[in-house]
Amino acid sequence: MDKERVKPSILPGFMELLPSDQILFNEMLDIIRKNYEKFGFLPINTPIIEKSEILLAKGGGETEKQIYRFEKGSNDLSLRFDLTVPLARYVAQYFPELNFPFKRYQIGKVYRGERNQRGRFREFYQCDIDIVGNGKLDIINDAEIPSIMYSTFKDLDFGDFTIKINNRKILNGFFEWLNIEDRTGVLRAIDKIEKIGTGGVKKELSEIGINMEAIDKIIEFIQIEGKNGDILHSLRDMNIDNEEFQLGLEELSLVADYVKYFGVPDENMAIDLTIARGLDYYTGTVYETFLDNHPDIGSICSGGRYDNLSKYYTKQNLPGVGMSIGLTRLFYQLKEAKIIESKKESLVKALIIPMGDCLKEGIAIANKLRDEGINIQVYLEESKMGKKFNYADKLEIPYVIILGPDELKDEKITIKNMKSGEQKMFEIEEGISFLKR
């Protein structure tokens, strides 16, 4: 060919898997979807490209820097950077046609032009659920969300995990009571406690102008620990005369109580007063979930309660609560930490290898097995036997069905277990039953 060849490659920051890993990734997507549907969430699938004015309605900060934005014809377009803004637009747009509380899930790719670094992806899956109320939404919903997290991560089977819960009203009320204006600064300092310790936090708080008395109260507050009941007790004992604080405390008590009724075992749920989540979006309950043996991975599932989902698009008041799993990054981290391993398991149960003139009969048996709901591949190429078996081996196909003149004359098939090496001749119907098991 005349034209020069292009080196086959993808852009940095994009995840692309070999089939054995893709099978594993898809299994996770399926488990997540099944769990979301089990709790009554309905699917939506919004476009990946939206009008820039929609996606940037809130605007500001990292979003504007990271968004993939471009023009086509006279349109100003952007790729979605999360599934929350599209949900906000969707609910506002189809408001009269939706039934509230509107429980929706969406699983899809989102795009952020992040700085290129290991474990950060520019295209990644988010798996979101949200419960959106029309005007109001009962606080009990905040207790259902952790039960969906629990059910999902139990099925995903990455090991022990803890869902950490807090309530933003407690933080807000506490700061109001202390007359602190720079809440962002304080939260940012608190957030570093794991890294810089109590001393570091104190120093940072002092640097942003918090007085000593307030600093002591803040340290007292973030050091509250223990079982859920103890934490709630300590919070009550602080006797903080602030309406929002007391409301948050009441909500948190109720949520912690009901999470149990929703079937989440005590050891999988912990109140943690240092959990804050984004600074301006969440207004009540907030969640972060951690793998007990791999805290370094960070939160594997986060979310919370917000007051007004669609304020940039409608005057309707739409409070909600939801959570999200960022599956692409999580998959990468789980692989790196060897918590998951590609199973290299084929999706087919058996490879049929017809010998000599037995192709038609081999195909007939494949038809039969597929009709029984068994995934089957037929090796259709002419090549040496060794190569055919090698193919089954490499694809980790568990069984090979051999069909040669001997089998044909007795109307039988030979089934070989590729792991154990055992092989046995079966009557055809008997072989089908064996593979169905």
Place this chain on the structure above:
Amino acid sequence: MDKERVKPSILPGFMELLPSDQILFNEMLDIIRKNYEKFGFLPINTPIIEKSEILLAKGGGETEKQIYRFEKGSNDLSLRFDLTVPLARYVAQYFPELNFPFKRYQIGKVYRGERNQRGRFREFYQCDIDIVGNGKLDIINDAEIPSIMYSTFKDLDFGDFTIKINNRKILNGFFEWLNIEDRTGVLRAIDKIEKIGTGGVKKELSEIGINMEAIDKIIEFIQIEGKNGDILHSLRDMNIDNEEFQLGLEELSLVADYVKYFGVPDENMAIDLTIARGLDYYTGTVYETFLDNHPDIGSICSGGRYDNLSKYYTKQNLPGVGMSIGLTRLFYQLKEAKIIESKKESLVKALIIPMGDCLKEGIAIANKLRDEGINIQVYLEESKMGKKFNYADKLEIPYVIILGPDELKDEKITIKNMKSGEQKMFEIEEGISFLKR
């Protein structure tokens, strides 16, 4: 709020569904995926954004006009416009790690900035399978593809359909034999036969400079009709002394023969010599599939054999055969033609409505039912009974479980069939068995 609101809307040419339709669409995606996996195809999931140099390696024509191309930082990026070019890049890139024949499926969104018109979409799902050989790929694979089409469309249940098959070598050899150089022009004229009739085609052929003798042969050729055996017979009888023609005829005979062994009934397959498919990509067998009662919808599934998948990216010779379903457009057309209707069927089996103080017990029953694999939603809002039943009704949830003080004291639940209106009290375990059925 101070900021002005943005009217919630999406771009023209993008499909977005309400949940009832999305459920239907997802069911179709699931059926397609299940069928692809049944035949041993492995999943891959390539990025939606690729390097422009990769996607435009072939370049030219409509592609360059329609592609969404933009810059981010120093990168020249494009959104994929099909799943074939990414496959070609993928196979070239991971060649040493793949096992051949490489059977892969990919289901995902692709992007084309088409002129805005009804039923044309700028973002649409393609559902592709391909079998790619290393150096060679047996012709029998060309007979397996129609059996996957058959199995898939039987499950999709859109009514009777016919898979039309042809072989490009027959056309090419025939044109070579006739010394016709402007094959594109002739194919374009032939393609219009349904619209402009034999007379129109003759006129057009004459206008592009084909001589009368050749025109007569062409008309004789495209008028060959009848059962598959008759068509093959007529082709043999034409005694065309051309190697490529005869090779194509041999391939088509073999494929038509084996399609039967793969379980495709005669009435679902027809040789059709007017099927040509794209002009430069396919080199052998070509397929188009039509709904018998809705020919106006056009081909619902197309594909064919090609010689060299990845020539722009590697020196490896990679012949293949594959097919694609464009599900977004098909879904739109099936809805328009009322061949499918949104089932408005919820994904949950029952809505639990706890009355009075029975919320905790309602949640406990939800937990039990979900553990049994039944999808359940609990109505958690405080509102009037009528509103709660209305919610179940609107979401088309088949059963409502009522749990009030009466039920509670007898440890029973009341299950109401929302379609028939019947309701009955059950022991809890009995109720679970009833819903599991």
